[in-house]
Amino acid sequence: MIDDMKLDPNQAFTTPRWYIPRMVERHDGREGDTLLINGKENPLITVHAGQMERWxxxxxxxxxxxxxxxxGREFKIIGTDGGLLEQARTVKEVLITPGERMDIVAGPFVEGETFALESLPYNRMTFLKAKRQTFATVKVSTAKPSLAHLPELLRKIEPLAAPEAPASRTIKLSVGPSLKHGMNFLVNNDMHVQDQPVQVGELQIWEIHNASLMDHPFHLHGFFFQVIDENGKAPAYRAWKDTVNIPPRSRVKIAWMPDNRPGTWMYHCHIIEHHAAGMMGHFEVVNGSKADTHPPSGHTHHH
Ligand SMILES: [Cu+2]
Structure with missing residues (x-):
């Protein structure tokens, strides 16, 4: 679990007192210098050589x-927010934005090696620029035979909709001026909006447009979606997600099916300060006469 804390010299939580630093934190979101993995600063993680591990x-x-x-070591992405991908993807880096989950297969590593589990700088257009930072140190001890087997096909994901499916709803994320705070974070030019209801069993195609000059991780609470289109292109692979990063000036289309869990739900930017500053929407899931549908199987959930 990746987290950070912003602490004062007495190790107490701190927030900026003055207007400009407060505005910077409202804009960038809070990032502290105390970097944590499972609540620990730079923990030592020991693994056996010769084994694959699921992290x-x-x-x-x-x-x-x-x-x-x-x-620089290769690893494989095998799952996202909503469970396994169809096939493992070999990479050397992967972006995990606030709210996102990612399952990877790490290793096998070589006995005796030590390396950093680190975050490379990613420019999300903040005032304060990202740095390369170490979160943990991985130490590879004696070899053990691997017990893991990674299948070619992890599971099948049926597409919910074609990339060209017309949007049933458009959501615009933007930033607007605020006399009190310098800026507000907006959905369809408003703060904390009440959006239109959705019907149980009725396929949703939402086009989310980031009209601001910084990235926002868009999160749909309690339901999983598929990204079907990113700036006019189908994504490289299918996945069940509930959080997707939307870079500045880009458009993402998601498809999702409201299953039979009526009530008030929401979507929001998962940068908590943006969420608090207005970038969220509420909507009702209403149960009409349509047949029940079922959520994708094998998914994980947070909160
Ligand atoms: Cu945001």
């Missing part, structure tokens, strides 16, 4: 974009 990452920080890097 699940949860970015629980307010605003920190975590660009996972194992000092």
């Amino acid at each position: 699940r990452f949860i970015n629980a920080s307010s605003a920190r974009y975590f660009l996972l890097h194992l000092e």
Whole structure:
């Protein structure tokens, strides 16, 4: 679990007192210098050589974009917020934004090596620029035979909609002026909006447009979606997600199916300060006469 804390010299939580630093924190989101993995600063993680390990990452920080890097070693992405991908993807880095979860297969590593579990700088257009930072140190001890087996096909994900499916709803994320705070964070030009209801069993195609000059991790609370289009292109692979990063000036189309859990739900930017500053929407899931549908199987959930 990735997190950070902003502490004063007495190790107490602190928030900025003056207007400009407060405005910077409202804009960038809170990022502290105390970096944590499972509540510990730079823990030593010992693994056996010769083994594959499954590591699940949860970015629980307010605003920190975590660009996972194992000092250049390859690893495989096998799952996202909503469970397994169809196939493992070999990479050397992967972005995990606030609210996102990522399952990877790490290793096998070589006996005796030590490396940093680190975050590379990712420019999300903040005032304060990201740095390359170490979160943990991984030490590889004696070899053990691997017990893990990684199948070619992890599971099948049926597409919910074609990339060209017309949007049933448009959501615009933007930033507007505020006399008191310098800026507000907006959905469809308003703060904390009440959006239109959705019907149980009725396919939703939402187009989310980031009209601001910084990234926002868009989170749909309690339901999983598929990204079907990013700036006019189909994404590289299918996945069940509930949080997707939307870079400045870009458009993402998501498809999701409201299953039979009526009530008030919400979506929001998962940078908590943006959420608090207005970038969220409420909506009702209403149960009409339509047949019940079921959520994707094998998913994980946070909160
Ligand atoms: Cu945001």
